[in-house]
Amino acid sequence: MKNCDQFRELIEAYALGALDPEDRAALEAHLAAGCPDCAKAVEEARWLVCQLAYTAPEATPSDMLKGRLMQTVRAEAQSERKPRMLPTKNAIPSWLWVGVAALLVFSVYSAWTTRRLQNEIREANERAATLGIEHGRVLEQLADAKREAMIMMDPTSRKIALWGEHAHPETLEAKWHSQLGVCIVGDKVPMPSANHVLQVWFIPKKEGAKPMPSAMVRPDANGKLMLYVSAPPESMDDTKAIAITEEPAGGSGWPTMPILWSGKVT
Amino acid sequence: MFLAAFTSSGPREVPLDATLLSRLMQKDVSAFEQLYDRHSRLVYGLVLRILQQASTSEEVVQDVFLQLWRNADQYDSSRGPFVPWLCTMARNRALDHLRLKSERQRRREDQPEELPSVVVAPDYEKALDEKRRAERVRALMASLTPQQKKAIELAYFEGLSHSEIAATLKEPLGTVKSWIRNGLLRLKEGLQATT
Numbered sequence: 001m002k003n004c005d006q007f008r009e010l011i012e013a014y015a016l017g018a019l020d021p022e023d024r025a026a027l028e029a030h031l032a033a034g035c036p037d038c039a040k041a042v043e044e045a046r047w048l049v050c051q052l053a054y055t056a057p058e059a060t061p062s063d064m065l066k067g068r069l070m071q072t073v074r075a076e077a078q079s080e081r082k083p084r085m086l087p088t089k090n091a092i093p094s095w096l097w098v099g100v101a102a103l104l105v106f107s108v109y110s111a112w113t114t115r116r117l118q119n120e121i122r123e124a125n126e127r128a129a130t131l132g133i134e135h136g137r138v139l140e141q142l143a144d145a146k147r148e149a150m151i152m153m154d155p156t157s158r159k160i161a162l163w164g165e166h167a168h169p170e171t172l173e174a175k176w177h178s179q180l181g182v183c184i185v186g187d188k189v190p191m192p193s194a195n196h197v198l199q200v201w202f203i204p205k206k207e208g209a210k211p212m213p214s215a216m217v218r219p220d221a222n223g224k225l226m227l228y229v230s231a232p233p234e235s236m237d238d239t240k241a242i243a244i245t246e247e248p249a250g251g252s253g254w255p256t257m258p259i260l261w262s263g264k265v266t
Numbered sequence: 267m268f269l270a271a272f273t274s275s276g277p278r279e280v281p282l283d284a285t286l287l288s289r290l291m292q293k294d295v296s297a298f299e300q301l302y303d304r305h306s307r308l309v310y311g312l313v314l315r316i317l318q319q320a321s322t323s324e325e326v327v328q329d330v331f332l333q334l335w336r337n338a339d340q341y342d343s344s345r346g347p348f349v350p351w352l353c354t355m356a357r358n359r360a361l362d363h364l365r366l367k368s369e370r371q372r373r374r375e376d377q378p379e380e381l382p383s384v385v386v387a388p389d390y391e392k393a394l395d396e397k398r399r400a401e402r403v404r405a406l407m408a409s410l411t412p413q414q415k416k417a418i419e420l421a422y423f424e425g426l427s428h429s430e431i432a433a434t435l436k437e438p439l440g441t442v443k444s445w446i447r448n449g450l451l452r453l454k455e456g457l458q459a460t461t
């Protein structure tokens with residue numbers, strides 16, 4: 001029977017995964033018997049071993065890898081997150097489900113938004129026809145398109161004007177629905193520089209809180225912009241303002257460029 | 267007044283990994299993207315060092331980040347730092363890839379894998395930024411004897427055990443054990459002394 005001191009000699013190699021089976025079994029039995037000192041030493045050694053990762057030279061994976069990942073992640077986010085964010089049917093007035101496209105006529109950006117939503121719905125239907133198995137997901141995409149429309153149309157959505165700074169005099173409009181999320185639409189939006197995106201920031205009310213990074217978008221070729229944030233970082237009442245800056249593609253964790261548009265939430 | 271919200275928080279800070287992870291649990295795509303942009307070079311470098319082959323390494327890195335995306339809730343950010351945990355997952359996956367060659371084992375790889383348990387930072391852990399930490403660890407590794415360094419690298423990057431390393435280096439088992447232990451203890455002392 002070995003004592004703790006002898007086990008201590010095995011702990012670094014154990015964390016490294018270098019123990020031969022016999023030593024490993026002995027140490028694991030000792031740990032399983034509940035030795036808090038050795039358990040703590042193992043934790044420390046595991047952390048130490050993790051530091052060895054830094055001795056590998058950093059390398060940049062291909063953009064293709066990131067592209068594949070982001071594609072997968074976006075698709076999964078649509079099929080996984082949204083249903084949870086979706087309020088129960090009863091919470092949505094039924095009139096909103098009916099004739100969404102027709103109601104959009106009243107929207108400032110109606111023509112474009114309507115066309116876009118119609119296209120999305122048509123594409124979703126086509127996909128549903130070819131891919132029977134994906135039906136559920138397609139229906140969720142449809143629900144997404146409808147949800148954007150509902151945010152724009154629901155009279156309870158709070159309208160927030162995002163005023164442009166000197167270089168960008170056009171005003172964007174955000175609509176914040178307490179349950180469905182935030183939609184931001186804009187027209188004649190200047191194109192960000194190459195490899196840059198427009199990134200949305202939510203500024204919490206809390207004193208000293210940092211701007212929370214959110215969705216990124218590039219306007220289309222005609223300068224139309226529509227962006228949907230299903231889960232803003234804070235509730236409407238806890239958010240002071242929404243702002244938009246131009247950031248390098250991929251977005252930033254902290255605004256690195258001047259604010260282009262901003263508006264007070266309350 | 268509103269602009270003050272941007273400027274009053276002192277130096278430009280990026281959100282902590284923990285903040286991004288909590289957003290990841292709500293399936294926040296931009297949080298995922300930020301974590302990827304922040305850590306993919308380290309993770310890919312590690313996996314590439316283990317597998318020595320770009321396309322397989324990218325597959326593994328893809329697996330690792332997808333696991334992170336799908337199972338972020340298994341990571342408890344209150345218990346330990348994120349990067350060591352992520353690197354553990356990446357190393358485990360890469361070493362599995364290295365070891366598992368048979369068809370049967372390959373199939374097993376497709377199944378979702380247990381994520382590593384949280385890596386708890388020791389009391390002596392210093393809050394170094396990633397760049398300084400990497401520099402520090404590299405400098406400390408370079409200060410080990412060539413034998414200590416070689417033995418640790420064979421274990422860490424090639425997944426070899428004590429006796430496999432002894433056979434590879436044609437050195438006595440006891441010697442290899444002490445190279446590894448003394449090397450790691452020296453690394454630990456160096457990190458403890460780092461301010």
Ligand SMILES: [Zn+2]
Nearest residue numbers: 004007035038
């Ligand atoms: Zn013990």
